[in-house]
């Protein structure tokens with residue numbers, strides 16, 4: 001990747017996107033389109049189809065027909081593997097173009113996007129392609145006159161709903177295992193970050209995925225997302241996004257066919273630093289990156305810094321020092337560490353959180369304001385607020401922006417109690433040289449992932465899922481496959 005190549009892709013006009021239904025590009029049934037605003041400069045980048053309920057129903061019907069006639073599920077595993085591996089190769093071959101398109105759409109800094117988006121998506125598709133012929137059924141330990149077999153069957157039609165922060169990475173977390181296990185899929189990307197994911201779906205068709213096996217419908221969540229949620233013909237919904245939408249999806253399931261609903265939701269993840277951390281400078285650097293990369297728009301962002309009181313002031317100063325070295329600006333410059341906030345709506349919400357934090361007694365140690373207004377884009381200073389109490393809004397509510405709340409603690413027990421003081425349980429970290437304490441933190445802090453002496457970066461070999469109101473089920477690793485299969489028992493009298 002070099003700056004010249006990035007600038008070449010950046011200069012290319014982006015043509016209008018339509019749905020992908022039954023292997024074809026299809027406009028909205030009523031001809032509606034949506035403007036796609038780039039957070040880099042606030043300008044219209046292109047348009048996408050503004051889907052209708054009828055569009056979603058057509059996509060679901062296509063996926064259902066494809067599943068029922070076995071054009072994908074009925075293929076030998078080796079044939080499915082070949083297509084998925086080719087898809088991963090195509091994603092990799094087009095990585096920079098996809099990454100730049102995605103950044104123009106959602107504002108993530110290119111250095112992170114190139115790895116986390118096409119890089120990660122290709123790796124994920126390949127992982128599940130390689131896994132698909134290594135997933136066995138089971139023989140049950142029955143009495144000798146019976147053969148009890150447990151088959152793992154594809155569920156049928158999977159509805160996948162994706163957020164805007166890492167559309168390709170999160171899209172691949174759903175599409176990889178869903179398609180590997182023989183399901184058909186209808187995908188609903190986010191309104192504010194659909195382009196790279198739509199392009200990635202086109203590449204699946206180029207790789208040889210049969211028509212109708214993967215359909216993608218753009219549009220508003222409350223229209224096409226709701227139609228998917230209420231469908232009688234979708235068997236499972238896999239969702240990443242906010243708790244409010246997750247709750248709605250569970251209601252839709254209850255009101256329709258009781259489809260399975262798997263939710264990957266938000267977090268308020270505690271990054272806990274003890275005075276006996278092996279390297280406090282490194283901990284400060286990683287703490288800054290762990291909240292501020294991608295402008296804090298990371299589900300596992302370490303948005304709560306819990307610091308042992310004896311080192312509080314020095315450590316906050318070290319985090320602030322590391323943060324001011326991170327350059328905020330044009331996400332398509334290779335020198336940028338923190339790109340744009342995804343949308344104006346999100347930027348305003350972030351600024352409101354800062355205002356609330358100070359009105360509740362928090363002190364701004366760094367940042368706090370919008371910057372680079374002259375670009376027309378949406379940029380915010382990385383912001384550190386100290387004196388955040390257990391019940392403060394900044395402890396209890398996910399910002400999903402570049403805002404770090406800091407709270408001191410005196411003892412290990414108090415650190416655990418503070419860490420567990422929210423409805424969330426997605427990620428966390430503890431920094432300590434004490435092995436016993438590290439294990440006590442792993443056991444004591446209720447999260448889906450606990451980092452020790454690092455933050456973030458867990459790869460595809462381990463699951464990512466939340467507890468509490470951070471969700472159910474998990475993405476990544478072989479465990480994710482459970483969401484995309486049904487167990488069928490065969491009970492045979494011999």
Ligand code: NAD
Pocket residue numbers: 161162163164165170188189190191219220221222223224225226229240241242243244245246248249264265266267298299300398400426464466470471
């Ligand atoms: P969101 O809930 O607003 O939107 C997510 C998706 O849901 C979008 O595609 C949207 O169109 C769709 N949607 C909206 N309303 C809908 C409805 N009524 N019915 C069906 N679909 C609907 O979330 P967001 O703002 O895009 O994403 C940010 C959230 O995602 C944060 O809370 C973040 O923590 C979470 N997130 C979680 C993970 C994880 O792995 N746990 C990863 C990334 C993001």
